[in-house]
Amino acid sequence: MKLNRLLVAGVLVLALLATLGGVSAQEQVTINWVTISGFYTDWAEQVATQFEAETGIDINILDVDIGQLYETQVLESVADTGAYDLLTYDAGQKAEFAESGYLLQLDEYIAAADPAVIAFEDIAPALREVTSMWRGGVYGLPYYTFTMGYFYRCDLFENADEMAAFEAAYGYPLGIPRDYNQMADIAEFFRRTPGQTLGGQEVTSDFYGIGVMAGRFDQVQDEINSIAWSQGAQVINDDGTPGVDDPEFLAAVDLYVNQLLPFAPPGALSSSFDQIVAQMQQGLIAQTAAFFLDQYANMARTETMIEGARICTAPAPGVHSWVGAFGVGVSSDSRHPQEAFDFLAWLAGPEAQRQFAIGGGTTCRESILTDTELISQNPTTMGHYPTLVAVLNHTAEANFYPNYLFVPQGGKIYDEMTTWYSTAAAGEMSIEEAMANMATAIERQCGGVCEIANEALGEDYTPVPMAFDYDAFIASGAFDIDVWIGLQGG
Amino acid sequence: MSSESLPLADSPPPVAALGAAPKRRVLSDTVYSVLLITPAMILILIFALIPLAYAINVSFRFADLTSPRGVAEFVGLENYHFALRDTFFWSSVLRTLNFAVFAVAIEMVLGVAIAFLLHDIKWLKGLARSLIILPLAASPFAVGLIWRYMYHPEFGVFNYLISRIGLPEQNWLGNSDLAMASVIAFDVWQWTPFVALIALAGLQSLPKEPFEAAQLDGASRWRVLRTLTFPMLRPVLTLVLVLRTIDAVRLYDAVVSLTGGGPGTTTEVVTFYLYRLGLRFFRLDQASAMSLLFLYATVVFTGLVLRRFMREMGERTRAKN
Structure with a gap:
């Protein structure tokens, strides 16, 4: 009798442990992000560690050589495997990824997010247009520009x-x-x-x-x-x-x-x-x-x-020239789209992007690209920011985007x-x-x-280049970071 | 233990004659053989035959993975018609054959020459064998990237070396006339050791008696090579020729890492073209049809060469017995 009771108690304890384990396993969310191997990934891993510590969500970064990234993602997306929660794409691939339904439309997620975290309007308009927007909706956020x-x-x-x-x-x-x-x-x-x-x-x-x-x-x-x-x-x-x-x-x-x-x-x-x-x-x-x-x-x-x-x-x-960026979007096959979006918002958000910029990356955020003090402190890694801002601003003002991107x-x-x-x-x-x-x-x-x-x-859009004011550019000193810092009073 | 203490086994008496019941075999030889090859057959079925059957199926359908239609209806021989009319495919086939013929020929000549050298050296043979294995052990893609820099016109070691001896520097991978030759040179560097090792193994397994007899008869070295060494090595060399040819027509890694198929389409071999068609443009139907045509040609070539090889081997075995 005593033995039977012990046996029953043991079984109950084991069942309880198994249930708890199941609950724990159910709560542990892992987000798989497939991206380009190299410098960007090294930085992203640091950012992911911070995010994991704050949220308890696991971030699994799968770095793939840029030459194979496109077909890897397309194959998984076509097969609806759900292997990746976050996809990485070049600006030139955005239309295909969005149109083919590989990417989730993010407008509702952005609307529900903390504006301070996402700060969508802070992303340079030209990069928003070529990397995020498709048929009037948002399908991803840029995190690194190669303009x-x-x-x-x-x-x-x-x-x-x-x-x-x-x-x-x-x-x-x-x-x-x-x-x-x-x-x-x-x-x-x-x-x-x-x-x-x-x-x-x-x-x-x-x-x-x-x-x-x-x-x-x-x-x-x-x-x-x-x-x-x-x-x-x-x-x-x-x-x-x-x-x-x-x-x-x-x-x-x-x-x-x-x-x-x-x-x-x-x-x-x-x-x-x-x-x-x-x-x-x-x-x-x-x-x-x-x-x-x-x-x-x-x-x-x-x-x-x-x-x-x-x-x-x-x-x-x-x-x-080629105004573009690598964008990241939430895979429409993702089993955890909200968590995937939360990480994306963090990755492309102001805080992580500032770290990225200080580490030598080229951010897509205007507030960082125009931060005079930050640039003056990092002239060897941010010396191109004034020129980049001139290119991005001119593109946005001209509203010139090549047909091929659409x-x-x-x-x-x-x-x-x-x-x-x-x-x-x-x-x-x-x-x-x-x-x-x-x-x-x-x-x-x-x-x-x-x-x-x-x-x-817009209806008035025509892809016609707009003349650039080189004299104003030269007067701004943007071509030479030392001259530019001097003109900023730095 | 001396041999005297062992029971004689020359002519064992029939078991039945000893009055004992015949021992039943658990498995017959046939069943045992089938069991042995079953795991390999299962793997071949999973990784070769099922994909092959799928490719045959897809080659008769419309199949664009990125189209909303996906893998769709049967289209008969349309994809094969496309393959036969596609000039870019046939250009890539010609480039592949060009590559295979030159690369394999050079590898065979150099490999056999190296095998003779290694066979004759008296010391450090083991070290030499180990060293020539190194290119084989390296990943073609990784080494290809290193070679890309070695070929670089401004920073590469090849131009440095030829300029030291007064020769004009070359644009190894950027010149349309040189790019394929540069890819061939890379392949020769990587695969000649394979030919050398197999040929060396063949040389070491040759019987000594015919050579000693030839020496006693005063045959010249060339005559010995022509009438004894090469004929006896032929089965081994045929086998290595087939293996290298099959591998050469599947060239991919070296092209990707060295030239990306360029300049222009100068080094776009058939596997690279099929990769683009199938995995960049996702036209699995057309890529499958082309792959099957190419596979058929390869199988026919291999079959013809191997049939002769097997026939010779059979004749030799019969002659020995």
């Missing part, structure tokens, strides 16, 4: 001998290029061979006028599209037909292939962004084409590697661009032939005429 600008060796540009020689040769003063023809002139001018002089000193090895990323990597289309957009050409026309074989677009590709590429180091045809940074740091190039402003900290290291070198930034010629097949077209632009750059085909293939590929991806879902930009 393009322009880098140059201002020590060479301000050298009296070089300035005089340039003006004598081209008939206008050497300075920040205001269009791509000027950039081509500068590229040609600064090409030096051993024995010639540069900045008053004899060069011992080849020096190149420009660094470009013409390899078959994503960056080649960022460069070529920037030229096209700044000149009013479009990948996809307003009527949804391919624009890449139009005369204006062919002229943009021609300028890239025949006026910039010849003055770049031979490695240009296999280069991506990391090699441009290396070329600048090794003192091989005078300027970049449109280049990612978030690389400022790496570029600025040139100043410690090359004696007398100074690195300055400006908007790329015509300004309308096409649901954007992610696939992005991949096609890399192939055909690289083919044209390498001379494997003529520019006309490569762009005709690109046009065919766009039609194939869209199944005919592409739908451009940009109605939310």
Whole structure:
């Protein structure tokens, strides 16, 4: 009898423990965030630790190489596996992710959230437009911008001998290029061979006028599209037909292939962004084409590697380069959408983004991008912020967003661009032939005429570039962080 | 224990003759064999045959994973028609064949030469064998990224070395005329040791008597190679040729890490093209049809070569017996 009672009591205790364990396991929420491996993820892990401590929600960060991120997410989303609660996408993939139903619309979550935590209006409007908005709804929040600008060796540009020689040769003063023809002139001018002089000193090895990323990597289309957009050409026309074989677009590709590429180091045809940074740091190039402003900290290291070198930034010629960011959205398959959103709001929120910026990241928040005191304290990592703000403000004011960003097949077209632009750059085909293939590929991806879902930009929207006030930009000192800090009274 | 103490086993008397009941076997040889290969067959079924059957099914349907239709209705031979008409697919097939022919040929020649060298050296043979295994042990993707920098026109070690001997620097991966050759060189570096090791194993297993007889007859080294060594090594070399060819036509990692298929489409081999079609554009139907066509060609080639190989092996075995 005693034994039976003990047995029953034991069973009851075990059942209670099992129930408690079950409850505990039920309460423990894990959010799986798939994102890009690298610097961003290292920072995000720190942020996640703080969030976990405050909320008790587990954050599991799955870092995937950027080359495989797109298909990994699409496959899981199509199969409705619920493997990921948070998805990471490039601005060019936003339309596809939102339209295909991979992302949850967040408007209700944002409305219910603490405005101080989410601070949605603080996100730079241009980045909100290209990364968050789709058909008037919010589908994600940007957390890291790679918006393009322009880098140059201002020590060479301000050298009296070089300035005089340039003006004598081209008939206008050497300075920040205001269009791509000027950039081509500068590229040609600064090409030096051993024995010639540069900045008053004899060069011992080849020096190149420009660094470009013409390899078959994503960056080649960022460069070529920037030229096209700044000149009013479009990948996809307003009527949804391919624009890449139009005369204006062919002229943009021609300028890239025949006026910039010849003055770049031979490695240009296999280069991506990391090699441009290396070329600048090794003192091989005078300027970049449109280049990612978030690389400022790496570029600025040139100043410690090359004696007398100074690195300055400006908007790329015509300004309308690739304005974009990595966005994070809640997967529509998520089993814990509220918790996933809470973490997203934390990640993209003011507090975490400030830490990100101090750690060397390029934030999307205006309050941080314009924090004079913070920038003055961190000139080597935030020296590009004034230029970035100029680019973002101009984009928002112009309300200029390329049609391609509003096409649901954007992610696939992005991949096609890399192939055909690289083919044209390498001379494997003529520019006309490569762009005709690109046009065919766009039609194939869209199944005919592409739908451009940009109605939310307003009825008066027309994708026409707006002139940028370079004189005001130069007067602001934004091109040189030391000058800018001085003008702020710092 | 001396051999005298062991029971003689030359001609054991029949069990029945000893008056004992015949011992029943628990498993017959056939059942035992089937059991042994069952786990491997299950794995092959799961990881090869079921996906293959799925691919065959999809190749006759419309299947765009990112379309609302997903995997949809049967479309007959439409995807095969598309594959046959797709010039980019056939260009990538030609590039793949170009790669495979040159890479495997160089690897075979170099690999066999290295095997002869290793066979002849008297000391440090073990160390040499261990060292040449190193490229095989490395991940092609990871090493490919390192090679990308070694090939770099401005910072790469190859240009540094050739400039030291007065040769013009090259744009290894950016020049359309050189890019495929650079990928081949990388593959040769990684896979020649494989050929060398297999050929070395073959060399070491050759019987000594025919060579000693040839030496006594005063045969030249070349004659020995032509009439003895290579004919006797042929089965091994055929096998390694087949293995390397199959592997070479599946080239992917090296292209991704070195060139991304570029410049332009110069190094876009068939696996890379199919990857783009299937996993970037999610046209599983067209990618499956192309994959099956390519698989069919590979199987036919392998079958033809292996049939000859098996026939020769059978003849040899019969001759030995």
